[in-house]
Every structure is written in C-alpha cells, then in structure tokens.
Amino acid sequence: MFEWISDHSTFVQASVGIVTALVWVIYLHILVSGLRRQRRSEILITLAGARDLSGRILVSNLGFEPIYILDILLRSRAEADERTVSVAERTEVRFEDRTSSDQVTLQMPLKSGDFVDIGQFETLLRRARPSASQHGDASDLTHVEITVVAVTAATTSIVAARRGFGIERSGKDRISLRADSLYARQIRRRRERRRIERQLEDLL
Structure with a gap:
C-alpha cells in the first residue's frame, strides 16, 4: 500500500x-x-380580525435586516376602473390629534421581528378614494392589491412585497375578503422593482 x-x-x-x-x-x-x-428581506402582509372591511392589515419585517417603509401602494380594480395610489399617509387622523409621527405617516423603520398596523381595510380604501362616502366606495371593487415598498442598508435598491385580496359579495351589502395567496409575494426581480420605483416617481 x-x-x-x-x-x-x-x-x-x-x-x-x-x-x-x-x-x-x-x-x-x-x-x-x-x-x-441573512441580508434578504422578508415582508409579511397579513389580514387580522374579521375577513371583511373591518379587518386590519399588519405589515411585519421577518428579515434579519431592519427596513424603512418608504411607501404603501394600493391598487384597486373595479369593473370599469383601475388605479394605484399611495395610502401611507394617515389622512383619517384629525390634524389636532397628530401628536406623533406615527399618527401622521406610515413611513417608519421596522426592526427585525417588528410589525405595524397600517389600518382597517376600509380605512385604506378611504385613503385611496377620499371622495367616497361609505366603505371607501367598495361597492364596485372586485380586487385590491397592497404593495409595501421599503429600503434597507443591505441593498442599494428598494425591496417590496405584494399581496392581493379578492372582494366577494353575498347578500345585501355583505362584503368578504379572500387573499390570493397564503403569503405575501416578495418582489425580487430587478425589472419589477424598477417598475415600482417609476410608480413612486409618478406619485411625487
């Protein structure tokens, strides 16, 4: 050997x-x-409470890196209309009650494991359609998509996650929400992130 x-x-x-x-x-x-x-972002978008317009939307940071919420976009789809608007500003809070920054805007940092309640689904619809009088004018909506856009020190571009909700009706004025997927979809492709950046620029 x-x-x-x-x-x-x-x-x-x-x-x-x-x-x-x-x-x-x-x-x-x-x-x-x-x-x-460890550096990859993981943003969770969940519906808490009732599965109707009174349910609350929670945004959680499950990544190891802290993030800063840059904007929250709501895309609403109706039979004859589709629009994408920012719902990051808490327009439902009266001016005299805005005693802290978190009562003014949802633009804020989130540490790993932290979450923020961005409001009831109905409230988000009102922010998107301020001229509506009831339920954010959800009577004609068929689908709503929420996109959370953030920045992190681990990357030079934005990070984002998206989750859609179908709007179903049963009986008189009874509206229920059904999520399109179990989890929020993490937007990692450069082309999609660039498209979101252009949307944010258009909303400036």
Whole structure:
C-alpha cells in the first residue's frame, strides 16, 4: 500500500488537492448562501380580525435586516376602473390629534421581528378614494392589491412585497375578503422593482 502511494505520489497529491478545493468550494457556497439569506428581506402582509372591511392589515419585517417603509401602494380594480395610489399617509387622523409621527405617516423603520398596523381595510380604501362616502366606495371593487415598498442598508435598491385580496359579495351589502395567496409575494426581480420605483416617481 505504502509502496503504491510512493509510486503514485503525484497522482495522490493531485487527488488530495482536488478534494480539498471541492471542500472549500462547498464551504464557500454554504457561507455565501447563509449571508444572502441573512441580508434578504422578508415582508409579511397579513389580514387580522374579521375577513371583511373591518379587518386590519399588519405589515411585519421577518428579515434579519431592519427596513424603512418608504411607501404603501394600493391598487384597486373595479369593473370599469383601475388605479394605484399611495395610502401611507394617515389622512383619517384629525390634524389636532397628530401628536406623533406615527399618527401622521406610515413611513417608519421596522426592526427585525417588528410589525405595524397600517389600518382597517376600509380605512385604506378611504385613503385611496377620499371622495367616497361609505366603505371607501367598495361597492364596485372586485380586487385590491397592497404593495409595501421599503429600503434597507443591505441593498442599494428598494425591496417590496405584494399581496392581493379578492372582494366577494353575498347578500345585501355583505362584503368578504379572500387573499390570493397564503403569503405575501416578495418582489425580487430587478425589472419589477424598477417598475415600482417609476410608480413612486409618478406619485411625487
């Protein structure tokens, strides 16, 4: 055995070098993947309470990095109309009651594990349609999509998540909400993020 190793020392050294290199490559891949997971944003959008217009929308930061909520976009779809507006400003709070920044706007930092209540679904519709008199004028709506846009120190561009809700009607004036998916979809493709950035620029 030792004689064979001695006779083929060059081959053995080359094989050991290749195995060592493979081990380091695998280790580096695991290390880089772990760092990417730690820096990757994860924004949760949930409906709490009743599954109707009185339900409250919660935004949670499940990523390891803190985020800063830059804006919240609401896209409402009706039979003959579709619009996307910002609902980050708490327009329902009276001016004299605005004693702190969180009563003025939803633009705020969220640490890892933190969440913020952005309001009732009905309130979001009122912010999107301020001229509506009842239920944010949801009588003609068929679908609503909420997009949370944020920034983080881990990336030079925005991060975002989106979740849609179908609006179903049963009986007289009875409205229920049904989420399109179990979780909010994380928007990671550069093209989609650039499209959202252009929407924000248009809303300036």
